[in-house]
Amino acid sequence: MEFLATRFRAKFSMFKRLLFIRGAELLVLTLLAAMPVLVNSTYALGLLTLLAIYAILLIGLDVSVGYLGQVNLGHAAFLALGAYAAGLGVSLLELNLLSALTGSLLVGLILGALLAIPALRLEGPQFALATLSFSALTVITLNELEAWTGGAQGLSINRPHLFGWSLDASAFYWLCLIFLAVVWLIMRNLLTSNWGRAFEALRDSPIASNAMGIGVYHYKIAAFAIGAALGSLAGGLYAFNFLYLQPQSFTYELMVILLLGVVLGGRKSLWGALLGATLIVLLPNLLSNRLVFQIVSATGLLFSIVTINRHDARNKPFQTFPPVAAMALLLAGSMLAQNIEDWRKAIFALLLFAVVLGLPDGLIGFITRFLSHLFRIAPPVLATPSPLDDVLKTKLAHGETLLEIRNLKCYFGGIKAVDDISFSIHSGHIHGLIGPNGSGKSTAINVISGLYRPTAGTLLLHGKALPHGSLYQVARTGIARTFQNLQLFGELSALENVMLALKDTYHCPLPLLLLGFGRADERRAQADAQALLALVGLTDYARTPAKNIPYGAQRFLEIARALARKPDLLILDEPAAGLAQPDVQRLIAIIKQIHQRGITIVLIEHHMDVVSELCDLVTVLDGGKIIAQGTPEEVKRDPQVIEAYLGAAVDTH
Amino acid sequence: MLTDFSIITQLTLSGALMGLVYTLIAYGFQLTYATSKSINFGQGELVMLSAFFSLSLIDRGLPFAVVVMGGLLFGTALGLVVERTAVRLALEQKNEGWILLTVIFGLLGFSVAENLYGRDDRPFPTPISADAISIFNISITPLEISIALGVLTIMGIIELFKRRTLLGKAFAAVSADRDAAELMGISATRIIMLSYGLSGMVAAMAGMLVAPITTVGPTMAAALILKAFAVAVVAGLNSGMGIILTGLFLGALESLASFYIGSGWREAPGLILLILALALRPNGIFGHAVSRKV
Numbered sequence: 001m002e003f004l005a006t007r008f009r010a011k012f013s014m015f016k017r018l019l020f021i022r023g024a025e026l027l028v029l030t031l032l033a034a035m036p037v038l039v040n041s042t043y044a045l046g047l048l049t050l051l052a053i054y055a056i057l058l059i060g061l062d063v064s065v066g067y068l069g070q071v072n073l074g075h076a077a078f079l080a081l082g083a084y085a086a087g088l089g090v091s092l093l094e095l096n097l098l099s100a101l102t103g104s105l106l107v108g109l110i111l112g113a114l115l116a117i118p119a120l121r122l123e124g125p126q127f128a129l130a131t132l133s134f135s136a137l138t139v140i141t142l143n144e145l146e147a148w149t150g151g152a153q154g155l156s157i158n159r160p161h162l163f164g165w166s167l168d169a170s171a172f173y174w175l176c177l178i179f180l181a182v183v184w185l186i187m188r189n190l191l192t193s194n195w196g197r198a199f200e201a202l203r204d205s206p207i208a209s210n211a212m213g214i215g216v217y218h219y220k221i222a223a224f225a226i227g228a229a230l231g232s233l234a235g236g237l238y239a240f241n242f243l244y245l246q247p248q249s250f251t252y253e254l255m256v257i258l259l260l261g262v263v264l265g266g267r268k269s270l271w272g273a274l275l276g277a278t279l280i281v282l283l284p285n286l287l288s289n290r291l292v293f294q295i296v297s298a299t300g301l302l303f304s305i306v307t308i309n310r311h312d313a314r315n316k317p318f319q320t321f322p323p324v325a326a327m328a329l330l331l332a333g334s335m336l337a338q339n340i341e342d343w344r345k346a347i348f349a350l351l352l353f354a355v356v357l358g359l360p361d362g363l364i365g366f367i368t369r370f371l372s373h374l375f376r377i378a379p380p381v382l383a384t385p386s387p388l389d390d391v392l393k394t395k396l397a398h399g400e401t402l403l404e405i406r407n408l409k410c411y412f413g414g415i416k417a418v419d420d421i422s423f424s425i426h427s428g429h430i431h432g433l434i435g436p437n438g439s440g441k442s443t444a445i446n447v448i449s450g451l452y453r454p455t456a457g458t459l460l461l462h463g464k465a466l467p468h469g470s471l472y473q474v475a476r477t478g479i480a481r482t483f484q485n486l487q488l489f490g491e492l493s494a495l496e497n498v499m500l501a502l503k504d505t506y507h508c509p510l511p512l513l514l515l516g517f518g519r520a521d522e523r524r525a526q527a528d529a530q531a532l533l534a535l536v537g538l539t540d541y542a543r544t545p546a547k548n549i550p551y552g553a554q555r556f557l558e559i560a561r562a563l564a565r566k567p568d569l570l571i572l573d574e575p576a577a578g579l580a581q582p583d584v585q586r587l588i589a590i591i592k593q594i595h596q597r598g599i600t601i602v603l604i605e606h607h608m609d610v611v612s613e614l615c616d617l618v619t620v621l622d623g624g625k626i627i628a629q630g631t632p633e634e635v636k637r638d639p640q641v642i643e644a645y646l647g648a649a650v651d652t653h
Numbered sequence: 654m655l656t657d658f659s660i661i662t663q664l665t666l667s668g669a670l671m672g673l674v675y676t677l678i679a680y681g682f683q684l685t686y687a688t689s690k691s692i693n694f695g696q697g698e699l700v701m702l703s704a705f706f707s708l709s710l711i712d713r714g715l716p717f718a719v720v721v722m723g724g725l726l727f728g729t730a731l732g733l734v735v736e737r738t739a740v741r742l743a744l745e746q747k748n749e750g751w752i753l754l755t756v757i758f759g760l761l762g763f764s765v766a767e768n769l770y771g772r773d774d775r776p777f778p779t780p781i782s783a784d785a786i787s788i789f790n791i792s793i794t795p796l797e798i799s800i801a802l803g804v805l806t807i808m809g810i811i812e813l814f815k816r817r818t819l820l821g822k823a824f825a826a827v828s829a830d831r832d833a834a835e836l837m838g839i840s841a842t843r844i845i846m847l848s849y850g851l852s853g854m855v856a857a858m859a860g861m862l863v864a865p866i867t868t869v870g871p872t873m874a875a876a877l878i879l880k881a882f883a884v885a886v887v888a889g890l891n892s893g894m895g896i897i898l899t900g901l902f903l904g905a906l907e908s909l910a911s912f913y914i915g916s917g918w919r920e921a922p923g924l925i926l927l928i929l930a931l932a933l934r935p936n937g938i939f940g941h942a943v944s945r946k947v
Contacts, residue, residue: 071752118932125692125890128752129882130931133924140924144917162695252875256760295845331773346764349757355743356753 003600013378020377025184030275032177036170045169049280053237054277056183056376059270060230065259066267066496069203070124070600073255074115074131077138078108079226080250082141082181082235087157087245091149097162097240101179105229112228114401116221141448142247153245157239158284176237183230186272187513189269190226193518194525196501200268201224201518209479209482210471211449212386212501213565230600248343252344257283260352263279263645266362275364287340287347299418300351301327304358307366321510323358326350382542383523385530391533392563395598397428401463402600403479403569404446408457410440410447417443420457425569426595430591430601432615432632434608436644440624443482443602445571449481461569480567482558484574484604490547494557499527532560536590552583559590563599571602576610588613608636620644659790665905671866672904675923678777678881679888679896680808681852686846686890689750691740695759697878699735701871702762703728703857704864705770708777715755717780723855725909732853736846744845767871774870775905779822783865796865803862809913810905811851824848831926876920880907883923887930889937899938 017132029065032291035048047427054153057079064072082104089100115134122130142149150153167175190196198219203207206216239245257280286293302321328352337343359366401423410418418440425431433441446452448459453469460466467473480501489497505525508518533539535554546557555575572591576584584607591614595601605611610617612632619629620635622644628635635641678700682692693699707724713724739758781799785792815821826834827844835841839858867873868932884903888895903923911919930937 071756073756115928118928122931124690125694125752126886126931126935128694129886130928133879133883133927137921137924137928140917140921144915251758256756263753320736342768343764345760346768349761349764353757353761354752356750356757403809474771513771 014323015431016375016422017377017380020371020375029177029181035108036173042169042269045157047171048182049173049176049241050167051277051281052173052180053234053241054261055180055274056237057231057234058258058273058276058280059187060227060265060504061258061262062269062273063227063230065262065299066116066201066269066272067085067191067203067584068220068223069200069261071128073252074135075129075130075227075231075258076250076255077135078112078231078253079235079238079254080138080245080247081111082108082232082270083245084155084235085232085238086236086239087155088148088642090157090160091155093240095160097167098159100160100240104239105233107230108232108235111224111509112225113221113231116224124376124468125228127213135252136251139250141246144252145273149245149247151246154244157243157245172240176241177235182400183233185516187230188270189516189518191268192511194500194506195219195222195513197489197492197496200492201500204489204491205487207451207471208489211451211475211483211501211567213472213488214500215400215472251399256345256348256352260348260355263352264355264359264362266364269362269364272362272364272528276362284447284455287344290334290340293340294331296529297327297330297334300354301331303327303356307358326354330354336479339521353497379543383476383526383530385534385539386524388535390529390531391528392412392535392566392594392597393600394596395568396608397598399426399428401425402461403466404428404458404460404463405444405448406458406460408444408447408459409455410443411455416624418447421621421624421626423619423626423629426617427568427600427604428598428624429616430593430595430603430614431623432611432618433602433604434606434611434618434626434635435621435627439621443620444621445481445573447601447605448474449479449571458580475565478565478568480562480565480569481571482555482562482573482575484577486554486558488546488554488557488561491545493543493545493547494533494553495526495542496562497557498532498564499525499559499563503566504529518582529564532558532563535563535593552579555579555583556590561595561596567599567630569600569602571604574606575603576605576607584610608632612636660862660912661909663791664908666791666793667797668905670793670801670904671863671899671908672900672902673801673897674859674863674877674885674900675880675903676879676900677804677808677855677898678864679885679900680811681855682881683890683892684811684848684852684855685740685845688824688831688884689740689744689845690889691744692755692885693735693740693758693849693852694752695733695735695739695757696753696852696881697764697874698759698762698808699731699853699856700860700863700877701869701919702731702766702860704777704860704869704873705766705855707849707857707861708775708864708869709777717807718873721861722783724861725854728853728855728857728860729850730853731847731895732856733846741842741845745862745914757911763871768872772871774868774873777861777864777869779865779867797871799864800862803858807858809874811855820847865867879920879927880923883927883930886927887938889939892937892939895937926935 032048036045047150057075061075064070083106086100086104089095089103095103104225115130143151147360159172162175164170198209198214201214202220204218209216252390261276261280262273262280263612265274266272286296301324304327308320308324321333333343333346334340357364394561401424404421405424408418409416421444435441443452448455450467450469450471450473458465461479468478489500492500492548502525505528508520508521514516530539533542536559538553538556538560541553547553549557559572560577576587579587588610591601591603603611603615615632616632618632618635619626620641627640627644678696681696686692706727707720710720710723735755739754740751743754773936779796781796783794783795783796815824821832823839824838824844824847826837827841831841836924863877880903884896884899903919903926906922907919910922
């Protein structure tokens with residue numbers, strides 16, 4: 001009985017959650033669709049149309065700003081390119097409405113992918129600069145290609161018919177709304193799948209993404225191109241809304257307003273983008289009425305004061321008070337400024353400043369916390385773990401050669417980090433790799449796993465040559481590794497870290513995934529990942545962001561994540577480093593369990609007790625060369641090993 | 654034929670001299686990038702605000718030397734403000750929010766300038782003559798020479814400071830390895846502040862050097878800053894003196910482009926070079942890759 005009651009409660013809480021989220025989506029959509037009937041005002045209709053267009057635009061911008069975590073200053077350019085593509089498609093090629101909009105989308109997709117190729121190697125300021133330059137270049141080009149674009153004079157467009165119908169203002173609004181609904185559904189399906197997790201993983205650790213078989217290259221291009229495509233689709237709608245285009249409309253200022261929309265609405269959230277779009281659309285009205293503006297800035301000031309966290313205020317005042325100061329400045333300005341419109345840029349700046357520092361999750365983050373508290377909406381119930389045997393099939397290991405390393409060399413300038421080493425790793429073994437600090441263990445592992453390119457030498461896995469110098473390609477051959485300096489995806493939960501890395505789990509092809517057929521894969525991935533978390537004893541941390549779980553647990557999470565690759569060969573790079581003694585015992589137990597499943601393990605370790613207890617064979621490195629090899633007992637007695645670790649006996653002649 | 658040649662030489666020379674201004678602003682980026690791996694995206698507004706400030710000093714009738722000193726001090730102060738209110742807040746949280754915060758700061762500066770000083774461009778009177786002198790058929794103005802001298806002087810002084818003083822060596826230490834420098838008792842926070850102060854001073858110098866040519870207005874640095882970014886990226890944000898050559902080259906290139914293709918395309922070469930450089934050599938032509946360690 002009690003079991004049934006628990007199940008019922010679980011079902012009910014899931015149902016309640018779905019009801020709220022899907023219910024809210026339907027309610028808002030219905031309301032928006034009914035607006036033209038309810039409100040008979042051309043002005044309001046214009047604002048609503050713009051709202052739908054900006055929402056699509058911001059959903060696109062959120063992919064790079066929210067998920068990839070990069071400051072993208074080029075999105076306004078994609079809006080412009082999409083708008084001009086649609087306009088020219090109609091005036092030069094006489095396309096119909098839908099083909100023109102498809103054209104816009106394709107222009108964004110292709111140019112986005114092209115821009116992503118240089119931008120993809122870049123992080124932070126370089127990425128921002130690349131997009132900023134692209135943006136400036138676009139405006140120059142549109143201005144200068146006068147023969148086509150009409151230059152600064154502008155380009156007038158006729159809105160083409162849709163299947164023979166001429167669209168009036170409300171019909172066009174409904175068309176925009178349909179596009180928004182479709183974009184919403186598709187992006188929800190994409191971003192809640194492994195793609196969404198991959199986008200976030202790129203931001204937290206590109207190295208680990210590659211090592212987990214998530215090709216940084218593909219995903220970064222895809223993410224940026226998708227965002228750009230949505231931007232230029234919005235551009236097409238923008239063109240048919242205003243029916244007149246000028247390069248000057250797509251300036252730096254617009255870009256800052258778009259960033260304000262995404263950040264203020266809330267990153268990594270479709271609702272945040274919708275909220276942000278609403279705010280952007282209302283901004284001009286906000287600025288034209290002094291009283292409204294005063295009320296808004298006073299509310300903002302109050303809000304920023306109320307939400308101050310007392311603890312933070314004492315410990316790091318400089319991070320707590322700037323938002324308050326900015327809002328106070330805004331209120332003071334609203335009293336003193338002669339013409340508020342003149343100060344619009346300063347107002348955007350102060351608002352954005354306050355939000356970036358004071359409300360990093362945006363308004364939507366705040367609202368979500370508030371609502372789920374109010375209605376007691378529980379987080380989604382996680383799938384029950386799959387049987388471990390289904391996830392990690394026990395392999396038969398006969399002790400044949402799995403990995404052969406022949407004459408491997410890796411030099412950095414004059415430093416011979418790995419100097420001509422050869423040894424073999426036999427399947428089913430736990431092979432220890434030890435040596436004093438700087439002996440070349442980590443370099444050897446980094447070469448095998450593809451992080452470094454070897455200077456010379458051969459690596460054979462199952463007798464076949466291993467790819468050189470690419471973490472991603474090596475990861476796909478069946479080698480998985482952990483990192484000595486933890487490389488977890490900090491913002492993803494422990495469960496998501498493992499789910500992301502799962503191999504042979506996601507079968508649904510992208511087009512079907514976008515249509516919402518990826519849920520079965522997702523459920524199985526969750527169940528499989530739960531099984532691996534249970535193996536390393538982290539079930540309780542499943543929902544916790546990886547950066548917030550304790551250090552020891554993070555080390556175990558690295559192991560679970562590597563196991564999700566279902567590897568033939570697992571490389572553990574100093575897994576016991578920094579662990580407390582009880583955790584070391586747990587680690588030994590976990591490694592034994594993994595070993596029993598027939599997975600070959602390379603263990604780099606300083607703890608000799610761990611090595612002695614686990615390893616079948618040990619290779620000892622010193623100065624980049626192998627100085628001894630054998631069972632742990634043999635190696636421990638080897639005079640050369642003792643000398644390497646403890647120094648030579650003083651030899652006086 | 655001869656005239657063609659002299660036109661090209663003329664365009665190249667005056668373009669290259671202008672390019673030194675981009676070099677100077679790019680130098681400011683290098684200074685802060687070395688210590689904190691960050692640059693001020695609102696640096697253009699720093700250039701512009703400093704030019705406005707020194708113009709207001711000229712309006713008061715102060716002697717030119719005082720105007721220059723005042724402008725430099727003002728730029729330094731602005732640099733420090735940017736560091737404290739934008740960069741440090743984000744660097745403390747170890748995220749890339751500083752890009753957005755410096756963008757915001759630029760926008761705020763722009764708004765303040767257009768409201769306090771107006772949107773019109775105003776001439777910047779200078780005691781240095783703008784009358785051309787002709788050498789071998791090529792005309793050059795003392796004003797242009799003053800730009801080259803000003804740029805090289807201030808860069809020389811800062812380089813001397815970095816190499817010859819203890820504080821300057823601390824600067825190099827933080828650039829090389831922040832954590833190690835802190836263990837040696839150097840306050841990295843102070844050094845980052847210093848780098849932003851110097852960067853602001855350099856921006857102010859650039860503002861005062863170009864103002865007589867471009868006139869002073871809120872948008873005076875909008876195009877300038879894009880090209881300074883280009884010089885910094887093409888040469889490499891951590892590459893030292895490559896920026897001088899790159900600045901000269903870019904200045905000459907865009908002067909030729911604007912003459913032969915059309916003045917509207919003036920900014921294009923820098924932007925294209927920037928994107929190409931990022932695509933082909935993200936660490937710059939003169940830069941070096943930093944190997945990753947895990």
